[in-house]
Amino acid sequence: MQEGEFILHGYFRSSAAYRVRIALNLKGLTYQGVAHHLRRGEQYAAAYRSLNPQGLVPTLEVNGLALTQSLAIIEYLEERYPEPALLPKTPESRARVRSLAQITACDIHPLNNLRVLNYLRQGLEHTEDVIQAWYAHWVVEGFDAIERFLCESPDTGLFCHGDSPTVADVCLVPQVANARNFKLDLSQFPTIQRIDAIASTLPAFRKALPSNQPDAE
Amino acid sequence: MQEGEFILHGYFRSSAAYRVRIALNLKGLTYQGVAHHLRRGEQYAAAYRSLNPQGLVPTLEVNGLALTQSLAIIEYLEERYPEPALLPKTPESRARVRSLAQITACDIHPLNNLRVLNYLRQGLEHTEDVIQAWYAHWVVEGFDAIERFLCESPDTGLFCHGDSPTVADVCLVPQVANARNFKLDLSQFPTIQRIDAIASTLPAFRKALPSNQPDAE
Numbered sequence: 001m002q003e004g005e006f007i008l009h010g011y012f013r014s015s016a017a018y019r020v021r022i023a024l025n026l027k028g029l030t031y032q033g034v035a036h037h038l039r040r041g042e043q044y045a046a047a048y049r050s051l052n053p054q055g056l057v058p059t060l061e062v063n064g065l066a067l068t069q070s071l072a073i074i075e076y077l078e079e080r081y082p083e084p085a086l087l088p089k090t091p092e093s094r095a096r097v098r099s100l101a102q103i104t105a106c107d108i109h110p111l112n113n114l115r116v117l118n119y120l121r122q123g124l125e126h127t128e129d130v131i132q133a134w135y136a137h138w139v140v141e142g143f144d145a146i147e148r149f150l151c152e153s154p155d156t157g158l159f160c161h162g163d164s165p166t167v168a169d170v171c172l173v174p175q176v177a178n179a180r181n182f183k184l185d186l187s188q189f190p191t192i193q194r195i196d197a198i199a200s201t202l203p204a205f206r207k208a209l210p211s212n213q214p215d216a217e
Numbered sequence: 218m219q220e221g222e223f224i225l226h227g228y229f230r231s232s233a234a235y236r237v238r239i240a241l242n243l244k245g246l247t248y249q250g251v252a253h254h255l256r257r258g259e260q261y262a263a264a265y266r267s268l269n270p271q272g273l274v275p276t277l278e279v280n281g282l283a284l285t286q287s288l289a290i291i292e293y294l295e296e297r298y299p300e301p302a303l304l305p306k307t308p309e310s311r312a313r314v315r316s317l318a319q320i321t322a323c324d325i326h327p328l329n330n331l332r333v334l335n336y337l338r339q340g341l342e343h344t345e346d347v348i349q350a351w352y353a354h355w356v357v358e359g360f361d362a363i364e365r366f367l368c369e370s371p372d373t374g375l376f377c378h379g380d381s382p383t384v385a386d387v388c389l390v391p392q393v394a395n396a397r398n399f400k401l402d403l404s405q406f407p408t409i410q411r412i413d414a415i416a417s418t419l420p421a422f423r424k425a426l427p428s429n430q431p432d433a434e
Contacts, residue, residue, distance in 0.1 A: 053365035072315035079308040091296040098289035148270035
């Protein structure tokens with residue numbers, strides 16, 4: 001691996017890897033992708049675990065380091081490659097953007113990723129109906145809050161914060177895609193839908209789509 | 218509220234509020250605490266929801282703004298009040314610290330907070346044994362990874378990163394306290410226990426303990 005080269009370990013369906021793909025694309029950084037098929041458990045292979053003891057994706061290899069956790073990776077990219085900025089300038093506005101991102105990354109996504117749904121399905125033997133209700137419950141609760149935050153603030157623009165994409169959009173768009181996969185009715189979230197539609201017109205977001213990854217099924 | 222005054226909305230048992238208490242204390246910032254009794258559902262009162270649409274704690278009021286999401290609040294404090302620093306200097310080391318913090322904040326805590334355990338208990342009618350096993354599963358999985366990250370890195374010092382507390386410790390210590398409440402055996406995590414013991418000697422951590430809050434039961 002040469003200085004400044006990126007290797008992104010991911011999976012086409014992973015929302016967390018999707019966030020990092022968008023961030024790399026927005027910053028114009030090219031990377032080599034390595035797919036780990038989560039449903040086949042490839043993330044638990046010893047070689048991958050030596051990079052990421054959690055056995056989760058994404059991991060970003062750069063300059064001999066293995067960076068983990070999608071938001072930590074994106075903050076790293078922001079610090080090393082500040083332009084175009086994915087966080088606004090003032091501490092107050094940065095707090096708003098990070099908070100919106102964390103509603104998705106801390107309060108929605110962790111409850112609904114593959115390992116959790118597998119625990120409900122296999123460990124607790126719940127039916128698909130129960131799992132679908134669980135999924136919808138946490139997404140609706142989180143999206144309700146995001147929609148209210150977005151509606152009630154003059155800082156909301158074409159995107160979650162102003163008229164260019166930030167970390168908030170980088171987290172929101174993969175969660176919207178995920179919710180669509182689960183056939184969730186999004187009509188009650190018009191602002192989220194509007195922002196998602198605008199983001200989807202940008203090449204950086206389109207190129208990062210799960211369906212555009214080499215490992216897509 | 219005067220310029221620069223802080224009002225912290227929390228609950229003595231909330232791990233996320235506990236993180237912000239530690240961060241405020243480490244930075245020597247005084248605040249007025251407002252308790253919302255989560256088990257009685259006080260966080261869903263309309264007045265509180267107008268500050269925080271999620272109906273979660275913590276919320277930090279400062280200069281007329283209501284900041285939400287514990288890690289976003291702590292990053293805000295770090296930007297506005299840089300000393301003592303809770304993040305190291307280089308982007309690479311900051312990524313390591315943020316990643317350790319996010320294992321707790323994204324992959325352990327969200328699965329085990331009150332609203333989720335209530336869903337398992339009331340919504341899915343699981344027994345306390347099932348809930349205890351669920352709790353332990355996610356903490357052990359996360360702590361296994363944190364322990365390995367800590368053991369395998371020369372960057373680990375008296376604390377998770379070097380010899381002074383960072384955001385990683387600010388997240389870890391409340392999760393350890395929470396695990397003790399759930400009677401989890403922590404003997405398999407010697408490095409985590411060692412760091413927790415050292416942190417517990419610092420007044421900033423001690424003052425933030427749930428048992429030292431005015432609303433403690």
